[in-house]
Amino acid sequence: MTYQLHYWPTIQGRGEFVRLALEAAGAEYVDVARAPPGQGGGEAALVGRLRDPGNPRAAFAPPFLVDGDVVVGQTAAILLYLGPRLGLSGTGETDALWTHQLQLTIADAVGEAHDTHHPISTGAYYEDQREAARARARAFREERIPKFLDWFERVLQLNPSGDLHLVGDSLSYADLSLFQLVAGLRYAFPKATARALANTPAVVKLHANIARRQRVRDYLDSPRRIPFNEEGIFRCYPELDG
Amino acid sequence: MTYQLHYWPTIQGRGEFVRLALEAAGAEYVDVARAPPGQGGGEAALVGRLRDPGNPRAAFAPPFLVDGDVVVGQTAAILLYLGPRLGLSGTGETDALWTHQLQLTIADAVGEAHDTHHPISTGAYYEDQREAARARARAFREERIPKFLDWFERVLQLNPSGDLHLVGDSLSYADLSLFQLVAGLRYAFPKATARALANTPAVVKLHANIARRQRVRDYLDSPRRIPFNEEGIFRCYPELDG
Incomplete structure (x- = not known):
């Protein structure tokens, strides 16, 4: 499963803590807002998803991570979710x-x-x-x-x-x-x-x-x-x- | 097991989020720094515990919770720990x-x-x-x-x-x-x-x-x-x- 990270495309910001975890673990992921708009990327896609009335659990702000049916926001909560999956939170x-x-x-x-x-x-x-x-x-x-x-x-x-x-x-x-x-x-x-x-x-x-x-x-x-x-x-x- | 909450004794502050969870669940707990110094309470006990060189996982700041061998700091992490134990974090x-x-x-x-x-x-x-x-x-x-x-x-x-x-x-x-x-x-x-x-x-x-x-x-x-x-x-x- 390829993780989808949604974060502002021009800064490290809080999203960088998630990028580093995904990269250090060699996980497959897409940094969605940095992908071309024609491929579902761009900042508009990110903002649209945040405001989507069809998503009852939309995050307060980026970053958020999509993993299949799971959508999780807040940097620390994303890492809490990824930790055991990437082998990055001890034993x-x-x-x-x-x-x-x-x-x-x-x-x-x-x-x-x-x-x-x-x-x-x-x-x-x-x-x-x-x-x-x-x-x-x-x-x-x-x-x-x-x-x-x-x-x-x-x-x-x-x-x-x-x-x-x-x-x-x-x-x-x-x-x-x-x-x-x-x-x-x-x-x-x-x-x-x-x-x-x-x-x-x-x-x-x-x-x-x-x-x-x-x-x-x-x-x-x-x-x-x-x-x-x-x-x-x-x-x-x-x-x-x- | 009686939970021990360690937080400043004269304010609601961040500790209040933990107090509310413990109270709403009817959990047994001691608000340690509000107990008399003669019974191991008081602010000095709290500060001493934070600086204890024998505790390699001392929190950066109050509140922290002691549950047997487990010591956990950061309000949100304490609630993450207590949530399933108190039946306060959904299904x-x-x-x-x-x-x-x-x-x-x-x-x-x-x-x-x-x-x-x-x-x-x-x-x-x-x-x-x-x-x-x-x-x-x-x-x-x-x-x-x-x-x-x-x-x-x-x-x-x-x-x-x-x-x-x-x-x-x-x-x-x-x-x-x-x-x-x-x-x-x-x-x-x-x-x-x-x-x-x-x-x-x-x-x-x-x-x-x-x-x-x-x-x-x-x-x-x-x-x-x-x-x-x-x-x-x-x-x-x-x-x-x-």
Whole structure:
């Protein structure tokens, strides 16, 4: 069965956490909104599906995943669904729950990273909330980036199976998502992230290990990986770093 | 087995979504930090447990739940764990996943409600970010409250089993959490919420139905229900409503 991922076609955004899981597992999938409109793709197809009155369980927002009769939205819920199917959530219920808990904490960090450039309203331009953005970004850099990264470092250091993975001794979607969080933070806040990562060697090592996995590397080198840009969650505005 | 809930003892906050599920199901639980320090309770016990180096899977933040050997943090993950055990997540994997997706969307709304009074930094006082709070609260009132409530109205209206529940035809933790979201929005933004609820009759009805369930009513009337206050997520600052 080929998975259908529905997400905005021009950004990594929250959809990237799903793309990474599918790619790292070698799963067959279609990134629907990036397909040609003539083949059922394009952004209009995505929006149409969200508003389809024939779908009583349409998601609040992208991303959402279609797998046969199953339609699931919310990034973390998609990964919860895919985890056992792709072999990316450890062993048994306790590991699956822990993997999910890690994912939800990464999602919190991602949401806060987004709000550094949109602290007032997602419906307004960045340029119209720059002053608040500077203040929020300062607090995020000084308090939140270190707090989140230190917590993931602790999880890695205390993992009884070793510090190579967040969950047990094998790859999980939480590892992939932490890779993406680190990549995004480095793009958006290079100076502040470098300072925080100086205290979290296991997080740095995890990021590097993920990046050199064959399937992940192939993906990152392919046109399927959309470059970071200033429409996504992680945006490089030098005035917000420091 | 008596569940142990660990959460801040003086606010509803995110822990309230767990309390409501436990109460509505008639589950045995201890709200640990509200117990006397002499009996292992108090805030110090909670903080100590979070920092315990002997716990390799300590949560990033409260709430967390202890059930024998299982320790799980993140509100939505706790409810994911409790859902099938308390009979509060529908029937089968698809319903459980949908219940969770609804919960994650409620969590997004809750996070945005929190940030109306702390748009710059959770580490700073409200009084030091009032100007940004006014701007963020305006956008939240005008764009986000209606968008979230309209979506839940749609879910209720399109539920093939009727508009009394979000998932199928029985109580789920998503119903309880939507009740709490509506209660919180009404407390924090009475005028704006009344306007939005005028367009969402099924959401209004769900809130009322939940409030009159015997166990929920008993809970709400008991001292176990901490009143809304200006330390929690939903805060009544009249200057943020309108």
